[in-house]
Amino acid sequence: MLKSIAIIPACLLLGAIPLLVGNPAPQAATANAFKVPPDIAAQTNPVKPTPEGLAKAKKMYGWDCAMCHGAGGDGKGDVAVQSKFTMKDWTDPAALKDMTDGEIFYIIQKGKGDNMPGDGDREKPDEIWTMVTMVRGFAKK
Ligand code: HEC
Structure with missing residues (x-):
């Protein structure tokens, strides 16, 4: 019982890692991409x-x-x-x-x-x- 409770937050954390790591790059790319000719x-x-x-x-x-x-x-x-x-x-x-x-x-x-x-x-x-x-x-x- 205790174990399964611990597994859920662990999965959530793991799931969040790509979001945390992945997000800043595309945002920075958009900001850099904007340029007035x-x-x-x-x-x-x-x-x-x-x-x-x-x-x-x-x-x-x-x-x-x-x-x-x-x-x-x-x-x-x-x-x-x-x-x-x-x-x-x-x-x-x-x-x-x-x-x-x-x-x-x-x-x-x-x-x-x-x-x-x-x-x-x-x-x-x-x-x-x-x-x-x-x-x-x-x-x-
Ligand atoms: C839905 C919200 C929204 C509407 C409607 C809108 N704007 Fe903006 N405007 C923004 C945001 C947010 C920025 C900042 C964008 C950035 O720097 O990434 C911005 C930026 C600008 C800028 C560049 C200078 C600055 O303040 O960053 C000008 C000029 C501007 N808007 C003029 C207008 C005019 C004129 C209209 C109407 C024809 C208009 N906007 C309608 C949200 C809006």
Whole structure:
């Protein structure tokens, strides 16, 4: 009786070893695999947003982004909080200062990792560039 009780935790432990050993590698591989193509990363925002463009970007943001990035860009949207995503606080001017416009553009268009969905073809490039301006605009001066 005692023996069989001891065997169960032992099996669980053994079963957990491949998980413990196996997990970090693929995760690290995904993180390393994400790279914005250099020609896109080098771009500076070519679009001077119009008031209408910005108004539209704000609407889109409310529908598609605020649930994670927060209405004010602080990264505390309901979905992000519930799912415990690691989010940057865009109201902090330091948050995006090391990212180029092109990198931000690319991530909005294509997404990044498992939790950041890309906009794909739903927005035209001009609209995405306007969104880049808006995202940067959350930073407190
Ligand atoms: C389901 C949650 C979710 C939604 C919806 C979402 N994002 Fe994200 N976003 C993330 C996460 C998580 C990251 C961090 C990804 C990483 O670094 O691995 C991220 C990263 C980013 C980044 C890169 C800078 C940073 O903060 O890391 C930008 C720019 C961005 N998102 C813009 C947007 C825009 C614009 C929308 C709407 C069109 C949007 N996101 C919708 C979760 C989301």
